[in-house]
Amino acid sequence: MESAISSILFYVFAVAAVLCAFGVVAFRNPVSSAMNMALCFGFTAAVYFGMGAQFLGIVQLIVYAGAILVLFLFIIMMLDVKAEEHARRSFPLACIAVIIAGIFAGFVTKVAISLPGATSGECPALVLCESIGDLAPGAVEQDTAAKNHTPYGAAMPELSPAAAAIELGADEATAAKATAFPDTKLLGKSLFTKYNIPFVILSFALLAGTVGAVALGRKLRKN
Amino acid sequence: MTPLAHYLIFSGILFSIGLAGVIIRKNIIVVFMCLEMMLSAANISLVAFSRAQGVNGIPVYDAQVLALFIVAIAAAEVAIGLALIVAMFRARKSVESSTLNTLKD
Numbered sequence: 374m375e376s377a378i379s380s381i382l383f384y385v386f387a388v389a390a391v392l393c394a395f396g397v398v399a400f401r402n403p404v405s406s407a408m409n410m411a412l413c414f415g416f417t418a419a420v421y422f423g424m425g426a427q428f429l430g431i432v433q434l435i436v437y438a439g440a441i442l443v444l445f446l447f448i449i450m451m452l453d454v455k456a457e458e459h460a461r462r463s464f465p466l467a468c469i470a471v472i473i474a475g476i477f478a479g480f481v482t483k484v485a486i487s488l489p490g491a492t493s494g495e496c497p498a499l500v501l502c503e504s505i506g507d508l509a510p511g512a513v514e515q516d517t518a519a520k521n522h523t524p525y526g527a528a529m530p531e532l533s534p535a536a537a538a539i540e541l542g543a544d545e546a547t548a549a550k551a552t553a554f555p556d557t558k559l560l561g562k563s564l565f566t567k568y569n570i571p572f573v574i575l576s577f578a579l580l581a582g583t584v585g586a587v588a589l590g591r592k593l594r595k596n
Numbered sequence: 597m598t599p600l601a602h603y604l605i606f607s608g609i610l611f612s613i614g615l616a617g618v619i620i621r622k623n624i625i626v627v628f629m630c631l632e633m634m635l636s637a638a639n640i641s642l643v644a645f646s647r648a649q650g651v652n653g654i655p656v657y658d659a660q661v662l663a664l665f666i667v668a669i670a671a672a673e674v675a676i677g678l679a680l681i682v683a684m685f686r687a688r689k690s691v692e693s694s695t696l697n698t699l700k701d
């Protein structure tokens with residue numbers, strides 16, 4: 374019952390997000406486009422929540438729908454951009470864009486529904502291992518790892534709070550009582566141990582971005 | 597639960613709408629918004645793969661960390677991109693991409 378509801382909610386939010394994305398492209402007024410983009414990001418965050426990635430959902434809301442959107446609206450207001458009054462969008466260009474985007478969407482759909490495990494229920498990695506044989510180094514290891522994976526066509530695996538608690542260092546008895554899935558804890562563990570150095574480098578990228586924005590945005594002196 | 601393929605199709609549709617927007621729209625600010633939408637669409641497929649590849653009920657968190665990095669880089673990119681748009685507006689008095697034709701003429 375619960376999974377049926379989450380499944381229905383995914384389709385509702387996905388359709389709403391796609392409609393809002395259409396709105397971003399279709400509206401002539403940039404402010405309407407920005408508002409549609411905020412809604413689109415909100416629905417995307419809802420899809421993240423449905424997938425059990427609560428932390429990324431909140432980050433999506435705070436960073437995209439909060440910070441980035443406000444920056445966009447700020448620039449639109451500051452530059453006092455008018456809506457495109459007359460239809461200057463050329464029809465051939467729109468046709469080309471729709472054809473390219475349609476080809477891309479069709480290609481992605483084709484690939485997604487014809488993933489090796491989608492119909493047979495087999496894992497793609499396993500199929501690959503069997504076709505290569507035991508020539509590749511570490512093929513046995515891949516084979517066992519692949520058997521633990523779910524096939525792509527089947528429903529996604531359920532999250533297991535008990536396994537997550539053991540991963541975080543709890544003993545068996547406490548882990549068995551765990552009810553909520555500690556998404557943020559696990560993400561933080563991965564971020565601050567395995568990916569600690571990239572995380573620090575990322576902060577330099579943000580600093581460079583800030584300095585660059587100030588340098589580009591200042592008034593040029595005429596001399 | 598919904599199969600992985602549906603998440604991937606959703607992500608692909610969102611990406612292609614963004615792509616169409618980048619090609620169609622003349623207003624640079626809206627083009628930039630569509631670029632952000634494409635980044636966000638790529639994030640959806642990363643998170644979906646992270647969930648689907650999970651072993652023993654724990655998602656693969658490498659993909660989610662990557663998605664987090666993409667969000668942070670997107671924030672830095674927006675700051676620089678909007679500064680460039682402001683600089684362009686100062687130079688051209690317009691945000692239409694059709695006014696950027698110095699090399700063409």
